[in-house]
Amino acid sequence: MxxxxxxxxxxxxxxxxxxxxxxxxxxxxxxxxxxxxxxxxxxxxxxxxxxxxxxxxxxxxxxxxxxxxxxxxxxxxxxxxxxxxxxxxxxxxxxxxxxxxxxxxxxxxxxxxxxxxxxxxxxxxxxxxxxxxxxxxxxxxxxxxxxxxxxxxxxxxxxxxxxxxxxxxxxxxxxxxxxxxxxxxxxxxxxxxxxxxxxxxxxxxxxxxxxxxxxxxxxxxxxxxxxxxxxxxxxxxxxxxxxxxxGPKRLHEDHENCKALAEALKEKKWTEDVQQSTNICRFFVPDNNQADNFQEYMLKNGVRVQKAGNSFRMVTHFNVSQEDTKKVVELINNF
Incomplete structure (x- = not known):
């Protein structure tokens, strides 16, 4: 997971x-x-x-x-x-x-x-x-x-x-x-x-x-x-x-991984207000059904994301590898 x-x-x-x-x-x-x-x-x-x-x-x-x-x-x-x-x-x-x-x-x-x-x-x-x-x-x-x-x-x-x-x-x-x-x-x-x-x-x-x-x-x-x-x-x-x-020596890796997630999300028409600067990416999915479906889709494919209403958060850290990030980007692209 x-x-x-x-x-x-x-x-x-x-x-x-x-x-x-x-x-x-x-x-x-x-x-x-x-x-x-x-x-x-x-x-x-x-x-x-x-x-x-x-x-x-x-x-x-x-x-x-x-x-x-x-x-x-x-x-x-x-x-x-x-x-x-x-x-x-x-x-x-x-x-x-x-x-x-x-x-x-x-x-x-x-x-x-x-x-x-x-x-x-x-x-x-x-x-x-x-x-x-x-x-x-x-x-x-x-x-x-x-x-x-x-x-x-x-x-x-x-x-x-x-x-x-x-x-x-x-x-x-x-x-x-x-x-x-x-x-x-x-x-x-x-x-x-x-x-x-x-x-x-x-x-x-x-x-x-x-x-x-x-x-x-x-x-x-x-x-x-x-x-x-x-x-x-x-x-x-x-x-x-x-x-x-x-810990501080490798935080730049988290920032790079999070940036990759944000860039993938910005390309999707179903997202709005994608914000990312360091290791936190926040975004909004205005359609209620798409918001629910996205969380379910990610979980079904082995990814947990935070959802509050139609707002989402993804946070990268040292247990999220570059390979993990590539998988998540691929999932975003295919949704």
């Missing part, structure tokens, strides 16, 4: 499995797991920040950033179709007591003039704008990249207004590879970033939250509050270390 629903379906390879089995472990709640400590040290240096914390999921990482940077009753600005607003079960409001001000963007980017207008003035009726959250790459825009110039422009606005800038970097390595730059360059002017290790990088679980030492120390306590103290967490950290070292 060729799995194209998400890059979260990646399966740990033999190298990761051996590392997990052989990992040195301790109690991470006591900061005594040597493999976790090593991962966090390497991650902080890798992204050019003072410190990092290993967490079970990207959703928890984003929530920890909000809990740490904000107070109850504050507001954060995020793009309308961002993951933190659409797909994290309203945790920011329910658990952090913080509301999101969602701004409709273009290709995942909030226009700068809209962003300036969304920052609250000091007024007894208004919440305080405490954080801006950007998503890079932007899932719902077909994996669109937020360029370093745009991030730096937003960082300037955040700094001027004493606002915390957080990056939901679930696929930050895809953004860096697409631009041919070091991830540090993308993040040098941001306050915190969440990086997912279990998507395209291939670890079976885990994400990182990276920032200043003071910020991460505070986030560590909130992680415990949320039930994220994972004890002998080094088995997962061992796989994460390999993902961090090896």
């Amino acid at each position: 060729i799995e194209l629903r998400s890059d979260t379906f990646t399966v740990a390879d033999e190298k990761m499995r051996r590392a997990m089995a052989q990992a040195q472990v301790g109690d991470d709640v006591y900061n005594e797991d040597p493999t976790v400590n090593n991962l966090q040290k390497i991650a902080g240096e890798f992204f050019g920040k003072e410190s990092a914390i290993f967490v079970p999921s990207g959703t928890m990482g984003n929530l920890l950033a909000v809990l740490t940077a904000c107070q109850r009753g504050d507001e954060i600005i995020a793009e309308y179709n961002s993951h933190i607003f659409q797909y994290e079960v309203a945790g920011v409001s329910a658990l952090a007591g913080v509301q999101i001000n969602p701004i409709k963007g273009i290709d995942g980017k909030i226009p700068i003039d809209y962003l300036n207008g969304a920052i609250r003035d000091e007024n007894i009726h208004f919440p305080t704008t405490r954080m801006i959250c950007l998503e890079n790459t932007h899932n719902m825009s077909g994996g669109k990249v937020l360029e370093v110039e745009y991030i730096n422009a937003v960082a300037g606005i955040a700094k001027k207004n004493n606002i915390h800038l957080h990056i939901d970097g679930a696929r930050i390595f895809n953004a860096a590879v697409a631009q041919g730059i070091d991830p540090k360059k993308l993040l040098e002017n941001v306050d915190s970033v969440m990086v997912c290790l279990s998507k395209g990088l291939g670890a079976p679980m885990g994400s990182l939250l990276v920032g200043t030492e003071e910020f991460i120390n505070s986030a560590r306590k909130y992680r415990k509050m949320l039930g994220g103290g994972m004890r002998q967490w080094g088995h997962a950290a061992a796989a994460a270390l390999i993902a961090l070292e090896d």
Whole structure:
């Protein structure tokens, strides 16, 4: 079966499995797991920040950033179709007591003039704008990249207004590879970033939250509050270390494979609005019967695709080979 629903379906390879089995472990709640400590040290240096914390999921990482940077009753600005607003079960409001001000963007980017207008003035009726959250790459825009110039422009606005800038970097390595730059360059002017290790990088679980030492120390306590103290967490950290070292080197292959899928889909008269920039391809099939038939046809031929109504998503990753991609392209051409 060729799995194209998400890059979260990646399966740990033999190298990761051996590392997990052989990992040195301790109690991470006591900061005594040597493999976790090593991962966090390497991650902080890798992204050019003072410190990092290993967490079970990207959703928890984003929530920890909000809990740490904000107070109850504050507001954060995020793009309308961002993951933190659409797909994290309203945790920011329910658990952090913080509301999101969602701004409709273009290709995942909030226009700068809209962003300036969304920052609250000091007024007894208004919440305080405490954080801006950007998503890079932007899932719902077909994996669109937020360029370093745009991030730096937003960082300037955040700094001027004493606002915390957080990056939901679930696929930050895809953004860096697409631009041919070091991830540090993308993040040098941001306050915190969440990086997912279990998507395209291939670890079976885990994400990182990276920032200043003071910020991460505070986030560590909130992680415990949320039930994220994972004890002998080094088995997962061992796989994460390999993902961090090896995963980015081959992401360009995923981008090339996804581009091939998008090019095939653009040639078909039954598709509309094909979007692809990195390893995510989104498209729309306006005819209801064709939409249903396409999903059934692909499944019958050994390919799983994600469907929501008449909208589709295909995501490439290291368990989708070039040969797999050729098969999917052929299926698209023959439908």
